[in-house]
Amino acid sequence: MTTLSLEHINVTVTDAKATAERLCKLFDWHIRWEGDSLAGGYSIHVGTESYYLALYSPMTDKMTASTDSYSQKAGLNHIGVTVEDIDDMEKRVIAAGYTPGNHGDYEPGRRFYFDDEDGIEFEIVSYN
Secondary structure, eight states: OOOOOOOEEEEEOSOHHHHHHHHHHHHTOEEEEEEEOGGGOEEEEEEOSSOEEEEEEOSSSOOOSOSOGGGOSOOSSOEEEEOSOHHHHHHHHHHTTOOOEEEEEETTEEEEEEEOTTSOEEEEEEOO
């Protein structure tokens, strides 16, 4: 069987540039690519060399719930990010102005969640 790995997730956000800046600062990620995309929108890829989030902003601010994921925001349950030091990451999340919640210890790790400005939920998890 071929070895598979997840490369990216594409999410629609209000402002790709602002979201990219926040995520790069919070997670120590970098911008891999940015430019014009679908229907006059703009995309920025932020992450590492192995994986990234594609942040898409449509040309118009008409984002509402619909069956077209490119014109709605928060069209997913959450994005999970693994970290080595969950206590340090929680301090960074709070310093960035977010409110961590739904803390949980479970075999084999610990987790908490927070929502960003677009209502996208992030799960922070540590297996250490």
